[in-house]
Amino acid sequence: MEMSSLCQRRSIIRSRRFSLPDTITFGLIVGVFVGSTAGYLGSIMVSKHMALVGDALSHVALPGLALGILFNFNPFIGAFAFLAATVIVTWYLQKSTTLSVEAIIGVLFVLALAIGILITPQVDLLEALFGDVSKITFTDTIITVLVSVSVIFVTKTIYQKLAVSMISKELAIASRIKVERINLIYLFLVAIIVALGIKEVGTLLVGALVIVPAAAAKNISSTLSRYSLMSAIFGLASATSGVILSSYVNLPAGPLVVIVGAAIFAGGVVVSSLSKRLKNQKSMRSTSTAI
Amino acid sequence: MSDVPRPENSGSNQSQAEASDMLVVSELGVRSQNKTILEEVSFKVKKGTSLAIVGPNGGGKTTLFRALLNLIPYTGMIRWNEEVRMGYVPQSLVSTDLPISVEEFLRFKCKTDFDTCIKSVGLEKDILRQSLRSLSGGELQRILIAWAIVDNPTVLLFDEPTSGVDIGAEEPIYDKVNNLKKEIGITIFLISHNMHVVMHYADYVLALNKRVLFFGDRKSLTHSQLLSIIYGNEFALSEEEHHKE
Numbered sequence: 001m002e003m004s005s006l007c008q009r010r011s012i013i014r015s016r017r018f019s020l021p022d023t024i025t026f027g028l029i030v031g032v033f034v035g036s037t038a039g040y041l042g043s044i045m046v047s048k049h050m051a052l053v054g055d056a057l058s059h060v061a062l063p064g065l066a067l068g069i070l071f072n073f074n075p076f077i078g079a080f081a082f083l084a085a086t087v088i089v090t091w092y093l094q095k096s097t098t099l100s101v102e103a104i105i106g107v108l109f110v111l112a113l114a115i116g117i118l119i120t121p122q123v124d125l126l127e128a129l130f131g132d133v134s135k136i137t138f139t140d141t142i143i144t145v146l147v148s149v150s151v152i153f154v155t156k157t158i159y160q161k162l163a164v165s166m167i168s169k170e171l172a173i174a175s176r177i178k179v180e181r182i183n184l185i186y187l188f189l190v191a192i193i194v195a196l197g198i199k200e201v202g203t204l205l206v207g208a209l210v211i212v213p214a215a216a217a218k219n220i221s222s223t224l225s226r227y228s229l230m231s232a233i234f235g236l237a238s239a240t241s242g243v244i245l246s247s248y249v250n251l252p253a254g255p256l257v258v259i260v261g262a263a264i265f266a267g268g269v270v271v272s273s274l275s276k277r278l279k280n281q282k283s284m285r286s287t288s289t290a291i
Numbered sequence: 292m293s294d295v296p297r298p299e300n301s302g303s304n305q306s307q308a309e310a311s312d313m314l315v316v317s318e319l320g321v322r323s324q325n326k327t328i329l330e331e332v333s334f335k336v337k338k339g340t341s342l343a344i345v346g347p348n349g350g351g352k353t354t355l356f357r358a359l360l361n362l363i364p365y366t367g368m369i370r371w372n373e374e375v376r377m378g379y380v381p382q383s384l385v386s387t388d389l390p391i392s393v394e395e396f397l398r399f400k401c402k403t404d405f406d407t408c409i410k411s412v413g414l415e416k417d418i419l420r421q422s423l424r425s426l427s428g429g430e431l432q433r434i435l436i437a438w439a440i441v442d443n444p445t446v447l448l449f450d451e452p453t454s455g456v457d458i459g460a461e462e463p464i465y466d467k468v469n470n471l472k473k474e475i476g477i478t479i480f481l482i483s484h485n486m487h488v489v490m491h492y493a494d495y496v497l498a499l500n501k502r503v504l505f506f507g508d509r510k511s512l513t514h515s516q517l518l519s520i521i522y523g524n525e526f527a528l529s530e531e532e533h534h535k536e
Contacts, residue, residue, distance in 0.1 A: 047389045160399050166389055167396070167423070171438070174360055174379035174448070175400070222422045224391040 024247045026141040027133030027200060031239035031257070033148035034197045035209060039235020041155055041190055042214030043228045044162050053101055055207030056109035058194045060086045062116025062128060062203045069124050076143070076195055079203075082112065083191035091184050116203070131202035131254040133243055144196050151189050158182045163224060200239070201254035212261035213238060216268040220275075234264050313338045313375065313446060313478040314359070318367035321354050327501060328354045329365075334497055334506045338372065338445075341472055341479035343493035343509070345486070346521055350500040352482045353382075356450055359480070375446055378439030380432070382450045393426070393434055394419040400441045408441055432464060440471060447471065449481045465492050490514055 045054045064082030068075030090104045120128050127135070165172035165179045172179050190210065197206040213234035214227075221227035242257030249256075312335050319332040329351040336342050344352045358365045360379065394405075397419070401408035409419070414437055418430065426434065439447055449468065469492050471477045483489055489496060489509070496512065498504040498520050505512075505520045512520075 163389060163391060164396075164399055167391070168381050170357070170360060170362060170381050171379055171435075173362055174377045174439075218390060221390040222392065224389065224395045227390045 024133060024243060026136040026138065027243045027253060028240055029141050030136055030144045030196070030200050031243045031253075032236055033145050034193060034200060035213075035239025035257075036232040036236040037148040037151050037155075038193050038197060038206075038209035038239075039213035039217070039231040039233070040152060040228055041186075041193055042210040042212075042235065043217065043231040044155075044159070044166070044186065045190065045210055046214040046218055047163075047166055053105050054190060054194075054210040056102075056105045057083065057086065057190060058198075058205075058207040058210075059109045059116075059203055060105075060112040061195060061198055061206075063112050063119060065128050065198060065203065066116050066120035066124075069121060069128070070119065075128075076140070076198070079198055080191065080195040083195055084188065086112070087184070087187040087191050091180075091187060095180065127202070128198075129202045129204045130252050131198060131200050131205070133200060133246060133253040136199050140199060147192060147196060151192055154185065155189055158185060159228065162186055200243070201257050202252075205254045205258050208258040208261060209235060209239065212258065212265055216261070216265040219265075219268040219272040234261070238264060310372075311337050313340075313372045315370045316359075316368070317370075319355075319358060319369065320366040321351070321358055321363060323363075329358070329499070330502055332367070332499070332503055334503065336478060336480070336495070338478055339472065339476040340494040341469075341481060341492060342495045342497055343489040344480065344482045344497045344499060345484070345489055345517070346499035346504070352499055353450060355499065356448055356480070356482065359448065372445075376442070376444045378442075378444035378447045380435045380439045380447065380449045388424065391423050392419065393421055393423060396423055396434065397438060397441065400438060409437075429464075436464065436467065440477075443475070444477065446478045447480070449479065449483075451482050451484065468492065486514055486517060489517070 042054065061079035061083050064078030064080065065075045066078070067073075068078035086105070086108050089108065090101060093099055093104045094101055116128075117125070161172065161177045161182050164175065165177055165182065169179055194206050194210070197209050200206075201209060214231040216234050217227050217230035221230055238261035239257050241260040243253045245251075245256045245260070246253035314336045316335070317333045319329055320327070321329040332351075332355065334342075344355060346352050354363070357363045359369060360377070361369075393414075397409065397414075398405060409416070414433070418426075418434070421430075423431070423434070447468070465488055468479060468481070472479055481488075481493060493509050495507065496509045496517065497506045498517070500521070505517075
């Protein structure tokens with residue numbers, strides 16, 4: 001009797017552990033694809049010293065999202081339309097004025113945030129700002145998977161060119177790389193992934209998906225291939241862990257995704273400083289042996 | 292007072308390109324924020340020759356390179372030969388912040404048969420694993436030269452190629468550049484402040500200070516004549532006295 005109740009309790013615990021509600025499963029799948037793609041894209045953004053651009057760009061989506069809610073169409077389309085418009089305006093102003101990308105996006109971001117907060121219905125504001133995993137539908141998941149795979153494919157195609165243009169614009173142009181064009185394509189890819197990530201973590205925190213994993217990977221990478229791979233893995237790990245944690249502690253996934261990402265970053269800093277210290281000790285030891 | 296040869300850039304024949312010309316520049320002008328950076332710059336460069344571009348700081352040497360690379364807007368005409376394949380060696384890199392190894396950097400250009408590619412530019416295997424940001428000035432210049440020549444360019448542009456390099460490491464770099472010209476008939480454009488390098492390695496000299504101060508055969512000038520063109524007679528005389536001492 002006791003044995004059978006014990007078995008029953010074990011199976012309940014097991015089922016609790018391994019079966020997640022459908023909405024969380026969708027959130028998890030979206031987390032895998034958006035997290036890894038955002039991390040991969042972020043490896044370029046962090047090295048371009050545009051980390052804050054990624055963050056600011058995400059807030060620009062808010063008015064588009066609000067229009068989607070108000071006029072009852074897919075908020076992803078509204079968010080993407082605003083992000084794409086911002087990318088084009090930024091790209092144009094950067095080309096035709098002496099303003100930096102940071103300054104242009106800085107202005108557009110506060111303007112968009114102000115308009116977004118004014119027009120978003122009060123009841124939906126919290127969800128728009130911080131996301132809601134439980135609202136992710138089957139269709140959202142399918143769109144996210146297909147679009148993320150396409151974004152990774154395009155990014156992989158232009159990744160080396162982006163890297164060379166970051167090292168030296170002159171060097172890139174002399175090597176027949178169309179720097180302006182690939183920069184525009186890159187900003188569009190960031191806009192797409194930011195729009196996809198909004199439902200999961202919200203407009204306020206989606207920028208973290210792009211920045212934090214790449215910042216963590218940069219600390220512990222010495223080659224480009226390792227850096228981009230680690231960025232994607234850290235992005236995937238933080239997005240999925242955040243979603244799983246949220247289902248257990250009953251808190252919004254967005255902030256948890258960011259906290260997990262920040263913990264990975266802190267771990268990276270510790271590992272990198274320890275390995276530097278070890279290297280220094282080794283080289284000191286070998287010098288003293290030589291003397 | 293030294294006799295200074297007259298500039299050879301006057302006359303309408305500068306704008307007419309011949310098959311043996313690698314580059315024809317005519318009436319080139321660059322302005323930025325209402326300031327004239329370059330004006331009325333005209334010169335021609337024959338295939339397989341080397342041109343040193345000299346002049347005081349702010350004289351427009353790097354701007355000329357940027358115009359030749361089509362990086363900035365300009366007025367006038369820049370006409371490259373149809374065979375042009377450009378290699379460019381910058382003074383320094385904008386960002387070596389990116390974690391990228393030398394091998395990954397070079398693989399951008401050496402897409403097939405990497406080993407042969409690396410051998411052809413005389414690089415050893417142990418440098419390939421190093422990170423670009425950990426290289427010394429001399430090592431980085433070697434990598435940048437390798438990057439520039441690895442896909443067989445017909446033209447090489449060097450912007451102060453030894454600016455970050457130790458004194459002893461300068462000569463091998465210039466010897467390498469000179470060999471490239473001799474062996475594969477590459478056309479070389481070289482910005483340098485080092486008059487010894489200019490007199491030793493260039494076939495032609497273009498002295499710039501917003502306008503063309505001199506353009507012509509390097510052999511038609513002595514070291515002090517060149518200094519006097521760029522910096523004025525007083526500077527050239529004091530330099531000469533300094534050398535005598």
